[in-house]
Amino acid sequence: MTRFDGRVALVTGGASGIGKATALRIASEGGTVVIADVQDDLGAEVAAQIEKDDGKSLFLHLDVTSEEGWTDAVAKTVDAFGGLNILVNNAGIGDTEPLEVTTLATWDKVVAVTQTSVFLGMKAAGDALKKSGNGSVVNISSMYGIVGSGVSPAYHAAKGAVRLLTKTTALGWAKEGVRVNSVHPGFIDTPILGDTDRAGLIAGTPMGRLGKPEEMAAMITFLASDDASFATGGEFVVDGGYTAG
Ligand code: NAP
DSSP, X not given: OOTTTTOEEEEETTTSHHHHHHHHHHHHTTOEEEEEESOHHHHHHHHHHHHHTTOEEEEEEOOTTOHHHHHHHHHHHHHHHSOOXXXXXXXXXXXXXXXXXXXXXXXXXXXXXXXXXXXXXXXXXHHHHHXXXXXEEEEEOOGGGTSOOSSOHHHHHHHHHHHHHHHHHHHHXXXXXXXXXXXXXXXXXXXXXXXXXXXXXXXXXXXXXXXXXXXXXXXXHHHHSGGGTTOOSOEEEESTTGGGO
16 A cells, blocks of 8 residues: 655654554555654654664654744754655643643643644644645544543643634635644543543443554544545544444
């Protein structure tokens, strides 16, 4: 399979979980992948794994809350590989508490990493994506960008914002050769779950199991590829049935 031959992707949060699975999948289908993360050792390992399998990859340290960091990351990507076709805004963090005890500092941090990052990323990469002629942005929201859970106010607000930021950018760029879509995972077995009780998450999921990062990568790479050439502004739920009820 060579859906990504000649294409360059930048994946934030590419050192771990869903981002790592997405980076490996894009590389396995011929794409060049820039892995951008704050986890330097793990990110470099993913890039090395891709290179070992005869792919092309580069790890860049990027704190997705930094506007200067984004400018630098896009410039280094274009310098190294000649352009940018695909942006996967995947890095994110969550909060876990009820609104009453959530501090402003927690709110600001979660919104910066999970929401503002998507704005900064699309702003920094916009020109290069338009120049590519076949640009695709995949913004990772959450099922909790569509429905509530009772806690985690900052995470829900940020993921809901990503959903609509995606739609308005998709409309703005509809004739610019750049598609923009959001993906809404359910409970996926990655390090972000920490010590959350897996049994409770499984019990709440109609399919009766957690999702795998590779199952997210399948949807993300579909949207990143020409297979999704008429899809823009869409929200793609991959949640084992959670939001269907
Ligand atoms: P993950 O394994 O924790 O991966 C996220 C990566 O992003 C980590 O390497 C993390 O580093 C990095 N990161 C955090 N802050 C960053 C920053 N400021 N700049 C750059 N990178 C940063 O989590 P995941 O489950 O794959 O999550 C990927 C996305 O899917 C997130 O947006 C998440 O909200 C979303 N999602 C996940 C689930 C799920 O159940 N797993 C469900 C719905 C949505 P650190 O480990 O150092 O923070």
